[in-house]
């Protein structure tokens with residue numbers, strides 16, 4: 379402990395959440411903040427996901443920070459949906475503009491963090507041998523950052539190249555003249571497949587579950603629409619903060635069951651032609667009523683039949699057996715039409731799984747598919763994976779990963795009982811991945827900043843979620859999910875993609891705006907459900923531990 383450094387807060391991760399946390403706590407609150415980031419630079423998800431076709435499916439004018447009017451006025455987005463290089467350029471711009479790199483240690487992973495109850499400090503240790511003591515620990519590790527290649531037998535024996543979409547090489551990959559396999563058809567697979575197909579000699583797609591996808595219809599942004607947007611930014615940001623999805627949209631027309639077949643077809647066609655995920659919000663019951671859901675699901679299936687020339691291939695690509703939206707809806711550009719190309723084949727591994735990776739390729743049943751490159755678009759150990767990768771130990775020395783062995787439990791998706799002075803940005807139990815995540819990040823960071831200000835002004839040095847309040851929040855999160863169709867798909871929301879992971883619906887479906895109101899009410903009510911205390915008990919009174927709001 380001789381070389382121990384001291385600061386007020388350690389932030390883990392320099393993606394969009396960590397960057398904003400550093401800015402708020404250091405520049406607005408005047409705290410000494412140290413950020414650790416395992417990558418060589420800022421950007422988080424957008425630093426790692428450099429695969430061809432990587433693009434956000436939230437509109438760029440909304441998928442950006444709102445905390446600085448100057449920043450939002452000066453930055454120019456070129457397309458409706460931002461491509462990865464542009465988002466990463468934006469992250470770099472923000473880092474330069476707010477001088478963030480000065481307090482970020484790159485290529486440094488946090489290995490452990492242990493709470494010292496006597497000193498009321500987190501002792502944080504890194505893989506570079508650094509030890510830092512800080513009053514507060516803030517995890518900004520991302521929800522989709524623990525990339526996962528399934529442990530196929532023989533993986534190490536493959537003689538060719540292996541990539542995961544979430545850890546793409548900075549120098550890029552040249553697929554020219556190569557036989558390529560893509561395993562996985564989620565959002566990443568659907569984006570990378572058309573791009574690889576354009577370059578590779580041959581592409582074989584290995585699909586376990588066919589995805590529902592909607593056309594992005596990306597396009598350049600016009601100067602006039604950007605000018606109008608920027609002139610109206612304050613109002614649009616305010617609307618985004620309160621919108622359920624974190625992006626203001628057209629209100630639903632009502633139930634899908636309340637309109638005629640012709641009206642329904644017309645409304646769905648309009649949204650399909652418009653592009654984007656608003657197709658899912660034409661009606662107010664698409665994700666809560668199976669009959670209503672089936673109309674939208676069948677509409678998409680029909681489009682697949684229209685687009686894909688070979689009926690047998692189309693049939694394999696058609697998603698069945700789960701509601702549209704129960705697994706994360708995808709947005710694509712030219713995905714299904716890619717299967718009309720002569721150099722692309724589709725292999726269903728639903729009934730006969732990939733049994734092994736051989737030196738030459740992949741074996742499915744008795745067939746070996748020889749390839750030069752395997753691209754795994756097989757997703758992530760979502761939400762809990764990045765947290766459980768760190769040995770986080772709370773007040774009594776108990777590990778977070780043990781406490782969460784049966785599934786994550788948080789209060790408001792930001793704190794967990796037994797782990798004082800720990801704030802987890804966009805953690806399980808928060809809306810995060812179900813909404814515009816930048817909105818979620820700003821809301822969480824602002825809430826933490828306000829909490830630390832409250833603590834400072836009132837002489838508190840310790841804050842901890844109350845177990846009872848946490849139990850009720852978990853119950854509320856589960857109950858809200860149970861009123862939707864989300865539980866009917868084998869999604870990463872439920873941990874279903876990782877064998878052995880507890881099946882728990884992790885995000886909060888209540889929506890960004892309603893969730894913000896709950897968090898604000900908790901704070902306004904003296905941090906209801908948290909215990910606040912001082913290092914010196916005489917310098918402050920204890921916090922309150924009372925009811926969690928019923929939510930929406």
Ligand code: N01
Nearest residue numbers: 433434435528562563564565566567586587706755756757
């Ligand atoms: O990962 P996924 P992703 N054998 O988990 C398959 C965000 N994102 O990287 O569905 C064969 O969705 C798996 O099959 P199944 C977005 O939130 C956003 O694509 O489990 N296949 C599935 O097809 C997204 O939801 C954007 O049966 C196996 C695929 O691999 C999240 O990131 C872009 C397998 C994994 O799909 C994750 O998306 C990209 C096995 N053993 C990502 N194991 C945009 O904003 C898994 N699979 C547009």
